[in-house]
Amino acid sequence: MILYFLTLVLFVMGVYCLIAKKNIIKKIIGLTITDYAINLFIIIIGYRAKGIAPIMFKNMTIQELAEYGVDPLPQALVLTSIVIGLGVLSLMTSICLRLYEKYKTFDMSEINRLKG
Amino acid sequence: MVETFLFVLLIFMIVGSIIAIETKNLLSSVISCGIVGAAVSIAFLMLGAPDIAITQVVVEILILVILIRATITIDNTAIEAHWDTFAVVSSLIFFGLFLVFAFLAVQELPPFGQPLMRVSKEYLQTGLQKTGAANVVAAIILDFRGYDTLGEATVIFVSILGSFVILRRRGRKRRTEADTEKVGILSEAEIREDYGDLRE
Amino acid sequence: MATKPELISSENPKGMTPVVKTVVRFAMGIVFMFGWYIIIYGHLTPGGGFAGGTILACGYVLLTLAFGKEVALAKMSDRAASIIDNSCAFLFVAVPLVGMAFGYFFLNFPPHGKPFDLVSAGVIPLYNILIGLKVTSSLFAIFLALSIFGRFVSKLVEEAEEEE
Incomplete structure (x- = not known):
């Protein structure tokens, strides 16, 4: 239980950084931390006590794998989610570069003030 | 441990x-x-x-x-602190409430170390026979749930496309034939040519 | 593709210091070999297309950072990267459509072979190679576009401000 709760605390800190900080790069870092927290939460739910990785080796039987292997389904979902996170981060970074080129600053409040 | x-x-x-x-x-x-x-x-x-x-x-x-x-x-x-009191206080109140309800909701989840594994037991038992791949995770992402991976490939393709569109030269140029040429990487001279109006 | 020897020599003034260049020359082959191993053995050992593709992209990023952009562009130009990206995305739709001729979409149609062999598991190794190439080319292209393009624009902005 306490592990789930600590992962949610990490998630909340990422969202706090996303809302309350003014620097755009800080906001990107906050979104990255949120991403880590969600991935870790999904993997922790699928862990089985004294589990092994869900990969067959030659000297193993299928019964052993089905008895001791951890849940492979969250791992498959998270594996794609990590690479998507990198793509989204690059998209956000390119938007930041365009904003910097237009306003010459990374400060969110300055950008708001210059609007209109 | x-x-x-x-x-x-x-x-x-x-x-x-x-x-x-x-x-x-x-x-x-x-x-x-x-x-x-x-x-x-x-x-x-x-x-x-x-x-x-x-x-x-x-x-x-x-x-x-x-x-x-x-x-x-x-x-x-470093950006000097604009202490936005409203954003900080409201987000802190919201996250306090979020953590309280999360603490209550977490009690209903299966305890650590004992997952449900209704579908995954099937995958673990029949993955090797049905797909022939020893790595069950690879069998899931590329065979059992191939649509998921197809969607992921689409998402990364679209995000790369989006950042190329955002990063290319600014639109409405005098020379229109340059639009059809390559998008991403320019030499320094080309950029100087395009951003020459920056100094005015 | 062969690289010109004067570009990767330590006397080339572009890029980082000679210490970094010497270490990168020794480490490069190991990085690329490890990436391809992760991709090709993805259905037998931990790894697969996503992990191996990011490792290969890291190798190209390392070349760009150490030797400057000419060496990395000689190995994979931005045009080649976009062509590889698009064709792998197309093939990743086309190969499941071939499976439609045998039954349904995403059918694992070739014979599965003996378990634990390198050539086994039907189309899964092929999918791994396609995804690995796609992730490599797209991440390298986005790195080139972000770093080189962004830097030039910022330099020009600074010069324009100085002139004012």
């Missing part, structure tokens, strides 16, 4: 993310974010997910390189 190790590692991650959020210098903020990512990778390794641990540690390095190379080398000035 694993539970204690993960507890210590999660405390370490929370401290690292506090430093990453609250420090003034952007470079140390990005490096602290990298430390959190490395700790996440170690946690994946302890939780029996070596595929994800490999991917996470490499993606972490790429995030660090992209953030430092593309943004911090341009502008590393």
